[in-house]
Amino acid sequence: xNTALGLANxxxxxxxxxxxxxxxxxxxxxxxxxxxxxxxxxxxxxVMASKYSFLILLLVASPFLVAPEWIFSLWLGxxxxxxxxxxxxxxxDALIGVFNAGIPDLIFASGKIKWYQIxxxxxxxxxxxxxxxxxxAGAPAYYLQVTYIIFSLIILVLRQxxxxxxxxxxxxxxxxxxxxxxxxVVILFTLVFTxxxxxxxxxxxIISIVYLLILYFTIALTKEERLFVINRIKGxxxx
Numbered sequence: 001x002n003t004a005l006g007l008a009n010x011x012x013x014x015x016x017x018x019x020x021x022x023x024x025x026x027x028x029x030x031x032x033x034x035x036x037x038x039x040x041x042x043x044x045x046x047v048m049a050s051k052y053s054f055l056i057l058l059l060v061a062s063p064f065l066v067a068p069e070w071i072f073s074l075w076l077g078x079x080x081x082x083x084x085x086x087x088x089x090x091x092x093d094a095l096i097g098v099f100n101a102g103i104p105d106l107i108f109a110s111g112k113i114k115w116y117q118i119x120x121x122x123x124x125x126x127x128x129x130x131x132x133x134x135x136x137a138g139a140p141a142y143y144l145q146v147t148y149i150i151f152s153l154i155i156l157v158l159r160q161x162x163x164x165x166x167x168x169x170x171x172x173x174x175x176x177x178x179x180x181x182x183x184x185v186v187i188l189f190t191l192v193f194t195x196x197x198x199x200x201x202x203x204x205x206i207i208s209i210v211y212l213l214i215l216y217f218t219i220a221l222t223k224e225e226r227l228f229v230i231n232r233i234k235g236x237x238x239x
């Protein structure tokens with residue numbers, strides 16, 4: 001179990017590197033915009049950080065979601081028990097976590113962080129305690145991550161409340177422009193699993209990535225973002 005969990009966390013840390021690169025590039029702009037009193041731009045940047053971090057993480061993680069058996073067998077030869085379910089649940093937890101991208105930066109920029117820090121960090125500690133008792137009760141090992149996922153959802157809601165109370169953030173704007181499009185993408189992406197076992201794993205990975213990019217372009221991106229992507233592609237072709 002420890003081996004499987006360690007390997008799953010290693011995969012997750014590599015995948016998160018790509019998603020975190022997006023939020024790290026946007027974070028200074030969020031703080032700068034809020035400090036300058038440009039609330040509208042700071043809110044827009046939080047939406048961008050949340051949505052883009054989620055989409056990048058899902059794209060990079062998709063091979064480990066659709067063909068984990070094949071990838072891990074190539075990498076390790078013998079796949080440890082529980083590795084696949086651990087890695088899948090950890091990725092799900094990470095996807096929930098990146099929905100928060102940009103939110104701490106905006107709250108920290110306000111300087112009103114005392115109760116936010118106390119509440120969020122208390123919930124993180126409680127998740128560890130809850131996981132201990134779940135395992136003590138005899139639940140399967142992977143319930144450790146299930147417990148963390150439940151607490152991640154609770155923390156996501158608490159951060160929304162804190163965001164609204166501390167900086168008077170328009171939560172519906174974030175939900176409408178980031179959360180809902182991303183959830184639509186995830187729901188439609190699950191259709192890929194219907195052809196699992198029909199096509200070979202490598203082709204399934206290629207199909208899943210191409211399908212995700214199509215979903216991103218048609219559902220997740222706004223009209224302005226699609227135009228930006230098209231112009232960038234045209235510029236690259238001309239070069």
